[in-house]
Amino acid sequence: MGGGPRTFPGGLSKWQYKRMHEKLAREKEQRLLQQEKQIYQARLRAEIRAKVAGKSTSNDYPGASAPAGRMSSKEHIKALADRFMKQGAEDLWNKDDGPIRTKTNPRPPNLPPPRPLDLRKTGSEKRGSIGSLEHRRHFSRWSRNTSSDEDEVGESDSVSHSESGLLKNFWSRDGRAVEDLRSSRFSIGSQNYEKDRKKMSGAALRNYDVKMNKRRAPRPDIEGSQLSEEIKEFRQEMRNRASVETGINQQAANEESILTQKRFDEHDISPLTIKALSSAGYINMTVVQEAALPLCLEGKDVLVKAKTGTGKSAAFLLPAIEAVLRTSSTNSTHRVSPIHVLIISPTRELAIQLAAEANVLLRYHDRLGVQALIGGTRFKLDQRRLEENPCQIIVATPGRLLDHIENKSGFSVRLMGLKMLILDEADHLLDLGFRKDIEKIVDCIPRQRQSLLFSATIPKEVRRISQLLLKRDHIFVDTIGFGLIETPEKVFQSYLVAPHELHFYLVYQILKEHMNEMADYKVIVFCTTAMVTAFIYVLLRDLKMNVREMHSRKPQLYRTRISDEFRESKGLTLVTSDVSARGVNYPDVTLVVQVGIPSDREQYIHRLGRTGREGKAGKGILLLAPWEEYFMNEIKDLPIKRCQLPELSSDIKHKVEQSVEKIDLSIKEAAYHAWLGYYNSITDIGRDKTTLVELANRFCQSIGLDRPPALFRKTALKMGLKGIPGINIRK
Numbered sequence: 062m063g064g065g066p067r068t069f070p071g072g073l074s075k076w077q078y079k080r081m082h083e084k085l086a087r088e089k090e091q092r093l094l095q096q097e098k099q100i101y102q103a104r105l106r107a108e109i110r111a112k113v114a115g116k117s118t119s120n121d122y123p124g125a126s127a128p129a130g131r132m133s134s135k136e137h138i139k140a141l142a143d144r145f146m147k148q149g150a151e152d153l154w155n156k157d158d159g160p161i162r163t164k165t166n167p168r169p170p171n172l173p174p175p176r177p178l179d180l181r182k183t184g185s186e187k188r189g190s191i192g193s194l195e196h197r198r199h200f201s202r203w204s205r206n207t208s209s210d211e212d213e214v215g216e217s218d219s220v221s222h223s224e225s226g227l228l229k230n231f232w233s234r235d236g237r238a239v240e241d242l243r244s245s246r247f248s249i250g251s252q253n254y255e256k257d258r259k260k261m262s263g264a265a266l267r268n269y270d271v272k273m274n275k276r277r278a279p280r281p282d283i284e285g286s287q288l289s290e291e292i293k294e295f296r297q298e299m300r301n302r303a304s305v306e307t308g309i310n311q312q313a314a315n316e317e318s319i320l321t322q323k324r325f326d327e328h329d330i331s332p333l334t335i336k337a338l339s340s341a342g343y344i345n346m347t348v349v350q351e352a353a354l355p356l357c358l359e360g361k362d363v364l365v366k367a368k369t370g371t372g373k374s375a376a377f378l379l380p381a382i383e384a385v386l387r388t389s390s391t392n393s394t395h396r397v398s399p400i401h402v403l404i405i406s407p408t409r410e411l412a413i414q415l416a417a418e419a420n421v422l423l424r425y426h427d428r429l430g431v432q433a434l435i436g437g438t439r440f441k442l443d444q445r446r447l448e449e450n451p452c453q454i455i456v457a458t459p460g461r462l463l464d465h466i467e468n469k470s471g472f473s474v475r476l477m478g479l480k481m482l483i484l485d486e487a488d489h490l491l492d493l494g495f496r497k498d499i500e501k502i503v504d505c506i507p508r509q510r511q512s513l514l515f516s517a518t519i520p521k522e523v524r525r526i527s528q529l530l531l532k533r534d535h536i537f538v539d540t541i542g543f544g545l546i547e548t549p550e551k552v553f554q555s556y557l558v559a560p561h562e563l564h565f566y567l568v569y570q571i572l573k574e575h576m577n578e579m580a581d582y583k584v585i586v587f588c589t590t591a592m593v594t595a596f597i598y599v600l601l602r603d604l605k606m607n608v609r610e611m612h613s614r615k616p617q618l619y620r621t622r623i624s625d626e627f628r629e630s631k632g633l634t635l636v637t638s639d640v641s642a643r644g645v646n647y648p649d650v651t652l653v654v655q656v657g658i659p660s661d662r663e664q665y666i667h668r669l670g671r672t673g674r675e676g677k678a679g680k681g682i683l684l685l686a687p688w689e690e691y692f693m694n695e696i697k698d699l700p701i702k703r704c705q706l707p708e709l710s711s712d713i714k715h716k717v718e719q720s721v722e723k724i725d726l727s728i729k730e731a732a733y734h735a736w737l738g739y740y741n742s743i744t745d746i747g748r749d750k751t752t753l754v755e756l757a758n759r760f761c762q763s764i765g766l767d768r769p770p771a772l773f774r775k776t777a778l779k780m781g782l783k784g785i786p787g788i789n790i791r792k
């Protein structure tokens with residue numbers, strides 16, 4: 062990736078250049094991790110000093126007056142400590158952490174809270190001023206390398222924040238997994254703990270301990286044997302505080318709006334766009350718009366992470382329009398009109414939606430236009446539209462865009478004037494499935510451009526790769542914030558574990574109950590693959606439910622029609638594959654059901670994010686087979702509760718069985734093949750092929766097949782399933 066010319070500064074080859082950037086990124090990451098460590102240590106010191114002085118620090122929120130969404134200082138310390146427990150951060154706690162010097166450098170553990178770093182405020186409350194921008198930038202930089210999958214180690218009974226460092230030491234040195242740290246060996250008060258604490262406590266700050274000389278002399282009354290008692294006390298206090306604050310946050314969440322006080326017209330946005338925004342009812346900005354818009358308008362490259370349904374689309378469409386306006390006014394004498402902005406979307410429905418939203422914002426700009434180029438439509442039709450209605454903004458899916466670039470019709474010439482590249486759902490586009498296409502596309506557009514990357518999830522690996530698309534001085538805007546939950550606050554999340562045989566009964570029962578509860582229901586049922594989607598759709602339709610189906614095997618015209626219908630309606634259930642998982646904005650979805658494990662943690666978050674949009678309430682249910690329960694580890698930091706299996710009435714069972722029987726054999730066979738293919742492709746499933754085939758055969762029975770359908774020899778070979786007991790090969 063990298064785009065543009067194939068020779069790079071310093072006569073480096075593309076790959077040398079890429080490696081050099083990767084190295085620089087790694088070094089930068091290291092520096093930032095070290096900074097985090099210093100912040101953590103400074104906080105601990107502040108706590109200790111305040112404790113020794115017998116003071117409570119200023120931000121010790123007195124119960125109900127704690128600002129909503131803020132982290133208490135103790136939570137913050139705990140979060141920082143947890144941060145260092147994470148895999149990949151172990152290198153923080155080694156060479157610079159000298160031997161233990163308990164006597165000279167005691168670490169009193171019963172720590173009152175210091176001033177909290179209010180992560181939400183950095184993203185949303187300090188508005189407008191240069192100061193707030195700087196603050197945000199600082200936060201963005203500070204929050205680098207903190208991904209959201211914090212585990213609960215710090216909160217568990219085994220450790221408190223001050224111990225985390227000790228445990229980290231142990232972990233990094235012995236190379237053990239975090240789970241080991243939770244073992245009784247380290248529980249407070251145990252003999253081993255005391256021994257290890259003496260050996261390692263203090264995790265001497267050494268080079269980092271910049272205030273060592275200035276610090277007061279240690280007080281004997283907070284040393285030694287009292288230490289573990291005080292740790293216990295501190296932990297208890299932390300738990301009490303956490304429960305009070307959970308209550309407060311809950312209340313605040315119920316009142317939350319995604320809008321801020323900042324208005325669009327306070328920014329350098331053209332009056333015609335402001336007029337269009339007002340007509341569409343957009344007056345105030347959302348948090349992500351307030352945080353990202355000024356940077357995008359300034360011409361910076363940005364990587365933006367913000368929760369689902371919080372208005373990311375407008376946050377990049379507005380700068381896109383401004384970029385076109387700026388460029389159009391400077392050069393207006395082109396024979397073919399150049400494309401100034403290219404927006405790439407992973408799915409067709411999302412591309413259509415973005416083009417529609419851009420059209421709304423362009424309503425009063427007569428000479429500006431946007432077009433969607435997506436697969437599943439006639440290529441010639443695209444070409445005709447491009448000729449007849451010149452446009453400056455293109456929204457495209459990667460495959461169709463490449464078709465246009467590779468076709469010798471002059472499309473790539475039009476791309477030479479590109480000023481801005483936008484990747485919506487950037488983490489997905491930079492994932493293995495799309496990365497090659499994105500690399501090819503980026504190779505065909507100018508290097509001198511602004512790049513904007515947006516998503517609700519940005520895993521660490523993606524952040525690293527994204528640096529190859531972004532300029533070195535790009536800014537990472539994270540409006541979710543380190544240690545805070547990545548899913549919409551008002552969505553109640555639960556999961557059920559039941560054998561495959563019960564899944565279809567349960568889906569039917571869950572839907573029926575929800576429909577009885579909510580007159581204006583609007584439900585999305587996510588299935589693992591297109592053919593499993595088709596099966597569940599036919600089943601629910603036969604059960605007389607008002608359902609629609611949406612997946613990649615359906616013609617595009619049909620998909621667009623269903624998508625439009627679902628957007629407008631109430632009292633409808635959409636059974637879909639992951640084509641609807643990301644970005645699509647169906648207002649007022651009341652329930653999202655996920656049947657089977659999603660492909661990864663990110664996909665879970667995006668699917669769930671189809672409900673609870675714009676700060677509204679919603680419900681999410683994940684239905685797993687017992688062997689799929691391992692997935693819960695990936696989302697254990699999310700507020701998801703296990704639910705008891707409901708009583709299934711004999712009437713429900715009877716009806717479902719009857720409907721399953723009626724389903725076409727070809728649909729069942731296709732569902733089995735697709736199921737096998739999907740789970741076979743998930744690498745971290747941790748099952749050997751024989752067990753997987755056994756599980757597939759159980760699924761097979763659940764869809765009413767007596768015998769697993771045969772696979773083509775070639776397919777079985779490709780899937781590594783040839784010769785596995787239980788696999789039938791087609792003669």
Ligand SMILES: Nc1ncnc2c1ncn2[C@@H]1O[C@H](COP(=O)(O)OP(=O)(O)OP(=O)(O)O)[C@@H](O)[C@H]1O
Nearest residue numbers: 343345346347369370371372373374375517644646
């Ligand atoms: N400033 C605003 N004022 C009012 N409504 C807004 C504003 N910005 C966005 N919205 C509305 O919020 C909803 C969600 O917006 P959008 O689809 O852009 O979310 P998103 O963050 O891109 O979600 P996802 O992560 O699922 O792609 C839309 O209905 C949009 O119209």
